[in-house]
Amino acid sequence: MVGPRKGAFAEESAEVEVLFANMDKMKALTRKIQASKNRLETSGKAVQDAITPIYGNTQKLQVMNSNVDRVLDAIERMRAPLEQTNQEDRIIKRGLQNVDLRDYIASLDRTNMALQELNRTNFRANQGAISEMTALLKRGTKELEDAFRNILQQSCAERVDPLEYVAKNNPFPIMEPDQLSTLRLINTHISNSFAQLSQSDARETPTQRIYAEYRGDHLAKCLQNLAAASVATMRKVSADAIYKIGTNGIGIYVRAMEGLFVAEYDNITNIFPRDEWTATCTNTCSPPLKDFEKTLRDLNGHIQRNLMTDCFLGYETVGIVSGFSIRIEQKISALKRPIYDSVKPIRETSKASLTKLLEDTRTQVQTLVALPQDGATIPLTLTIMTRLQEMTNYLEPLSAILASLGDGGWKAGSSNSSSSSLPMTLDVGPNTMQLFEHYCADTIDTLLQNLEGKSRMLLKSKNLQGVFVGNNIAVVERRIRSSDLAPILENYANRKLEPWKKKASAMYLEAWREPSGCLLDVQYTNRKERPHSGGGGALDSAAIVKALGSKDKDAIKEKFKNFNTSFDNLVSQHKSYKMEREVRSHLGREVQTIIEPLYGRFWDRYHEIDKGKGKYVKYSKVELNQLLTGLS
Structure with a gap:
């Protein structure tokens, strides 16, 4: 056990030894790396110190290079219009005679765009080029204006005879389509460049001015003969002749002017843009309108000098011109007011004429120094009625004039007579017809009242006064x-003339009181003896006469004699008077209605007074009836 354990320790000890050896090597390597790092940092710092100035210079060079490129681009842009100007200069200076119109205008348009580009650069160095380009553009525009003028001259070369178109009721001609197209093309360019070249705030373009000048003069020349004819036809052959409708040339003059204006407006709308139509048309029509106003002033002077006979020319002119102004409004509204105002002097004269005519009616009767001794009517009555009848031909203009005066405004001193406003429409309605009826009634009443008063002064007998009235x-x-006054004055004729006729009859019959009085006798109903009667209830004249005393018989004889004398005298007078057919018939019936019943009664009672010898009883009932019937 001890042996293996010692072996394991020995192995681990060896590994530790190896580990320490490796650590020593690592430390030595780390020291080397650190030394290398220190050397590298020293070298990098030296390199950075050397490169930094070079990098800064490089950036400056890049900015400079960019600026140089921009300058070169600007120079190129500056040179481009100048180079283009040289090209357009050659085209424009060749003139329209050698260059097609559309190419010429295109060149001017390019020049105009180049000029605008130069103006935007605002470089002082370009001022010379700008001046040259402006002069070139003006030269080209001037040549276009000349071309515009030449085309208008050609269009005006042949004068239009307006009478031919008016007589045939044909529309007036406009310019040729190719002329209109060319004029429109030129005007479009000049209008577009006008603001660029103009140094003022003028709104009228050169083409507008040129057009108004040439075409306005052309219109005036076309109408000058009709203007002269209107003045010539107002001259009177007979000083007291009443003007007859349509006699003066003003109607044809106005119709021709209307036709020419409408045709000219069509020309204008085919050449100019819409916003220029009104101004161009107004300026173009101004010369002929001035001539028209002068003609109307001449007419007004003539009307004022011959007011009693030629006031009707004034009414006609007011109606014609007012109608013209209303019709032209539908086409050219701007001309309505100038046309309407042009007739103002004649309109005022026409208003004044209504009062003057009424005063003239009174004055002419008052200045009479004698009346017909046969009771005949005087020419003045027919003249006054002819005036009123003639007025019915001018009811439209008179309706406007009467409406402005107001009811009764035609009477002298009326507060309404100073009114100066007139409606701009012509409307004949029930109200205006009533005004005209009142005016006619005032005129007739004035005439009859003054005639009656004058007859009392100048005619001695009542019956003659009655016949005259x-x-x-x-x-x-x-x-x-028998005239157009019938529907207008029907109420007046039925309501107002009947009292006048009764008054005239009463004046005439007053003289017949004398013979009527001779046929009245006295009967005593309280006497015992009654007058004898024949069979069948008929009076027995013989018995009645026999019953009379001698004084009564003498009185009856005297009554018959006085009746015969007075009756014969009045019959003779009746037949000597110059009576209108209806007056003779009416007065004859009135006399018969009064005399015949009285005479019949008197004759029935006393015709035997002279026993049929006719010494006192001159007329039988039948004879008297025939005589009285003959009076009608």
Whole structure:
């Protein structure tokens, strides 16, 4: 047991010995490694000290190289527009005559883009190039403007005869499609470059100005003959002739202007962008509108000088121009107000004319120094009714004028007569028709009242006064019934003229009181003896006459004589008067209604006073009836 144990210890002791030997070797190796590390750190520090300056210089060189590359790129970018300018310069300076229009415009567009690029660099060194490029762009744009102008000159070379299109009711022509296409192309470029080249805040582009100048002058020249015709046709052949609708050329003038404006608006919409349509159209139409305003001023002067006869020209003109302004609004709304305002002087004159016509009616009657001694109507009545009848041809413009005056505003001194506002629409409705009815009624009442007053002054007998007033009433009523006044004045004719006719009849019949009075006798119903009667209830004239005393017989004879004298005189006068057909018929029936029953009764009682000799009883009942019937 001791032997093996000693052997195990000996083996373990040997292993320990080996372990210690290895540890000694490890320590020696560690010392060597540490020595190597120290030497390496010393060498690395020396290397770092040597490399650090070299690395810093390398970074600086990289930054510098990057900056040089950027400078070179900038130089290239700066040189590119300049090199392009040289290329575009050759194209632009060749001119439109030698270059296709689209290529020319494309070159200008490239030049414009290059100019914008140079302006963004903001290098002082580029100022010279910018100036050269700007001048080149202006030169090209100027040549395009000249081309734009030349095309417009060609389009205006042949003047349009508007009368031909108005007469045939054809639409007015617009420019040729190739002209419109070219003008649109040029305008698009100039509009785009205008902001780049313009040094001001002007909103009107050169093409807008050129277009308005040439086409506006063209429109004015196309319309100048019609403007002259409108002035020429207002001259009067007869000083007292009432203007007839359609006589003046203003209607054709306005229709031609409307057709040309609509066609021109179509041209504009095919050339310019939408936001330029209104301004371009307004400027283009300005020259012909100025001529139109001048023509209307000339017409207004003529109307004012001949107001009583040519106020109707004013009504017609107001209606035509107001209608034009309403229609043009649907196409070119900006022109509505200038057109509507252009007729304002004539509109004001037309408003004033309604008061003047009413005053003229009164004045003309008051200034009469004599009336027809046969009771005939005077021409003034027919003139006044003709005026009113003529007004029915202008109900649309008159409706607006009357509406602005208000009911009764046409009377002198009315508070409504100074109103200056007018509706911009033409509407003939029940209210405006009522206003016109009231105006006509005031005119007729003024006429008849003054005629009646004048007849009392200048005509001696009542019956002649009645005939005169009745004749004038008949003319008034006849013109109402036989004209367009009938539906308007139906109520007036039925309600207001009847009292006038009764008044005229009463004036006429007042003279017939004298013969009527001769046919009245006195009967005493309380006497015992009753008048004898014949068979069948007929009066026995012989018995009645026989029963009369001598004084009563003489009185009856005197009554017959006085009746015959007065009756014959009045019949003679009746036949001598110049009566309107309906007046003669009416007054004849009125006389017959009064005289015949009285005479019949008187004749039945006393015709035997002269025993049929006809010395006192001049007319039998039949003869009197025939005579009275002949009065109608």
